[in-house]
Amino acid sequence: MVEKELTLEEKWEQATIADNFIFYKVMRNNPDVCKRLLEILLEFPIEKIEMQQEEEIDIDYGSRGIRLDVFAKNDGQAFNIEMQSIDTKELPERARYYQGVIDVDMLKSGQKYKELKDSYIIFICVHDIFGKGLAKYTFENLCRENYSIKLNDRTVKLFFCAKNCDILLNEEQKAFLKLITSNESSDTFSSRISLLVAEAKHNIQWKRQYMDFAREKTYAFEDGMEKARIEDIKNFFMNGASVELIAKSTGMTIEQIEEITKDVAVVSEA
Secondary structure (H helix, E strand, O other): OOOOOOOHHHHHHHHHOHHHHHHHHHHHOOOHHHHHOOOOHHOOOOOOOOOOOOOOEEEOOOOOOOEEOOEOOOOEEEEEEEOOOOOOHHHHHHHHHHHHHHHHOOOOOOOOOOHOOEEEEEEEOOOOOOOOOOOOOOOOEEEOOOOOEEEEOOEEEEEEEEEOOOOOOOOHHHHHHHHHHHHOOOHHHHHHHHHHHHHHHHHHHHHHHHHHHHHHHHHHHHHHHHHHHHHHHHHHHOOOOOHHHHHHOOOOOOOHHHHHHHHHHHHHHO
């Protein structure tokens, strides 16, 4: 039986802290909560943080910018937290790129490399993207010939896997990750987040932003699918498939296929 697709209204009503839009709104508008979450995940005290006003970073014309869920920093540290409910199969590469872009954004012309802040890229994942049964994977650059030697570039990438949270020793980490998977709060901090999520969902402006953002993603996806379909049709035509065969295979009319392939035909005849 095919499950009925939820409407945007239903998706909003069912959204939890595991939704990256809700996560962004809760953390961005409650810096003290974001600071405490960082302390829980990183397991060390943080004196203060400043939430960045811009979550989008563009580094150069023609280069791919990034949109961050949560980006905060202080005098010596920079923190990026990403909520990830889906394994896109490219999160390690994404962490690498985010690290580089954030560094470029932080280091201004004339500054020394030593002035780079300690940097922490944190992905909160629902699933175990590495498949090794850990609840937390921490990566630093080490010497392959002697693992006791660190590069000391002061960058750390962490991946928390909520599905495996029961094996964590830190009870606060466990409580937060259980909130991700079950939407059930089991300590004071996770209870506060649940309350903030409930408050967020009563915000009419945020609800409108959520729906607009969801529609934009849908349109972008559909546009990408349509472009890919057109490219496939052109490739079939260039490889000798007849207009009639392509029309029959795709369910489109001969006129539609002729319109799509008319520029390809000109190139082929040249």
